[in-house]
Amino acid sequence: MCKEGTGGSSGSDKIGFIRWMSSVSQKQEVLGGEFVALPVGCCIMKYGRVGSGGLGGPFCARKMVCVRDYSRAFLFVGKERGLDKEVVVRLHARFEEIVQQFSDSGIEFWCARDLQVLLGYARWENFVKVVEKAITSCRKACYEPWDHFRDITKMVDLGSGATREIEDIALTRYACYLIAQNGDPAKEPIAFAQTYFAVQTRKQEIIEKRLEEAERVLARKKLTQSEKELSGIIFDRLHNNESFARIRSKGDKALFGGRTTQDMKAKLSVPAKRALADFLPTITIKAKDFANEITNFNVKERDLRTETVITGEHVKNNEEVRRVLVDRGIVPEKLPAAEDVKKVERRLTTEQKKLAEQADRLEGREESQTAGE
Numbered sequence: 001m002c003k004e005g006t007g008g009s010s011g012s013d014k015i016g017f018i019r020w021m022s023s024v025s026q027k028q029e030v031l032g033g034e035f036v037a038l039p040v041g042c043c044i045m046k047y048g049r050v051g052s053g054g055l056g057g058p059f060c061a062r063k064m065v066c067v068r069d070y071s072r073a074f075l076f077v078g079k080e081r082g083l084d085k086e087v088v089v090r091l092h093a094r095f096e097e098i099v100q101q102f103s104d105s106g107i108e109f110w111c112a113r114d115l116q117v118l119l120g121y122a123r124w125e126n127f128v129k130v131v132e133k134a135i136t137s138c139r140k141a142c143y144e145p146w147d148h149f150r151d152i153t154k155m156v157d158l159g160s161g162a163t164r165e166i167e168d169i170a171l172t173r174y175a176c177y178l179i180a181q182n183g184d185p186a187k188e189p190i191a192f193a194q195t196y197f198a199v200q201t202r203k204q205e206i207i208e209k210r211l212e213e214a215e216r217v218l219a220r221k222k223l224t225q226s227e228k229e230l231s232g233i234i235f236d237r238l239h240n241n242e243s244f245a246r247i248r249s250k251g252d253k254a255l256f257g258g259r260t261t262q263d264m265k266a267k268l269s270v271p272a273k274r275a276l277a278d279f280l281p282t283i284t285i286k287a288k289d290f291a292n293e294i295t296n297f298n299v300k301e302r303d304l305r306t307e308t309v310i311t312g313e314h315v316k317n318n319e320e321v322r323r324v325l326v327d328r329g330i331v332p333e334k335l336p337a338a339e340d341v342k343k344v345e346r347r348l349t350t351e352q353k354k355l356a357e358q359a360d361r362l363e364g365r366e367e368s369q370t371a372g373e
Contacts, residue, residue, distance in 0.1 A: 091192045094118055102170075110176050111154070112169035119180070120187040131169065134178035148175040173200055210348070216282040216338065217345045223277055223285050226292035230314075233296060237305050247311050251291060252276070254318035255284075256333040268337035281338045287325060291317040 098114040101107065112131060113124065121127040135145045150170040155163045171179070177197035183190040231244040252261045259267070261276055270279045277285055294317040295310070304310050325332060 091189060092196065095193070095196055107172075109150075109170040109172060111152075112171055113166075115171065115176060115179065119183060119189045119193060130179055130182050133182040134175060137178045137182060138175070143174075148172040148178075173197060210351075212282070213344050213348060216285065217341060217348065219282050219285045219289065220277060220341045223289040223292070226289050226296065229296050230292050230299075233299050234307075234310060237299075237310070238307055240307070243307050243310075247307065247314050250311055251295075251314040251318040252288075254315045255287060255291065255322050257322065257331070259333050264333065267333070270337070274340075278341045279337045279339075281335050283325070283330060284332050284335060287321050287332065288318075291321045294320075 095118065098118065099108050099110055102109065112127070116124060116127040119127070121130070131149070135149055138145045138148055148171065152168050152170050153165050154168050156166055158164055174197075176193070177200075180190055180193035180197050183193070185191055185194070227248070230248075234244045234247060235241065249261050252264065253259065256264055264270075265272075265276050268276070268279050270276055277288065280288075291314070295314045298304070298313055298317075299310055302313075304313060322332060
């Protein structure tokens with residue numbers, strides 16, 4: 001749908017070309033029309049031109065590019081060659097209409113036979129060939145095809161109350177993207193689907209990454225709370241400010257298979273004045289928190305009162321948590337360092353503020369439009 005090009009032409013409004021530029025106003029002076037900034041992380045389909053014979057010339061070298069700079073990527077909506085605006089709206093609505101969800105898991109999927117019709121393939125046999133190419137692409141990308149192309153059957157109405165069972169394929173968003181990439185780009189719906197599923201797939205990846213980051217930040221905060229509780233419990237019983245540090249250190253040594261806190265900080269290149277937990281992956285942060293919670297409960301439940309006994313309890317709990325992880329193939333000391341959790345938290349906070357500001361601007365714009373009416 002989106003191509004890279006220069007120059008202008010007369011005609012009705014079209015969804016046009018991706019412009020890589022430093023000055024929006026300069027292009028507007030030449031072409032007129034409207035430029036819309038593409039969000040960072042958005043994926044678009046980029047084409048390279050074979051010749052320089054104007055906008056009508058052929059295009060080739062299709063590839064995905066990811067927008068990484070707000071100031072350079074703009075979508076031009078004006079007098080350009082491309083898909084009609086109305087066509088884009090219509091196709092988008094139809095793609096959204098045929099999406100389904102598995103009732104047990106809530107995972108969304110598309111039925112291949114629905115997609116066949118939407119992509120302009122009259123015969124199932126011809127569309128299956130495209131699906132087979134997509135499966136090959138999936139395998140070459142080192143993904144398990146079964147995770148994205150699932151054979152199913154469904155009943156179709158033959159009229160007069162008669163039905164028949166036919167074969168179909170449940171497709172993930174990624175599978176649909178691969179099918180579009182292996183389809184005939186001369187078909188208008190295929191050209192649209194190539195960008196539609198690419199953007200949707202990238203959007204899903206971004207959402208999943210943000211959720212994982214938020215989960216890690218939350219886990220780190222919870223670990224801080226359980227450590228604060230453990231520190232308070234130990235001080236109430238031992239009246240010693242240094243006991244907690246010693247007990248926590250021995251717990252770490254049990255969790256990391258004999259490696260001390262300092263050993264792990266050196267292994268993960270943690271700055272000297274920073275906490276080890278700030279650079280641990282989510283699973284390890286949760287493991288430490290779980291061991292703390294068990295210790296907190298047992299110290300109070302059993303009324304443990306000496307540093308030796310409390311240390312033994314905490315070491316035992318960390319050893320048990322480690323055993324559970326190792327039995328499932330997770331060795332805490334072998335996991336790589338994660339990004340500084342404080343940096344992740346700052347990024348999430350900044351993004352949240354930007355979203356709030358954008359929402360306020362949109363709300364203000366809507367109020368202005370309402371007042372103008």
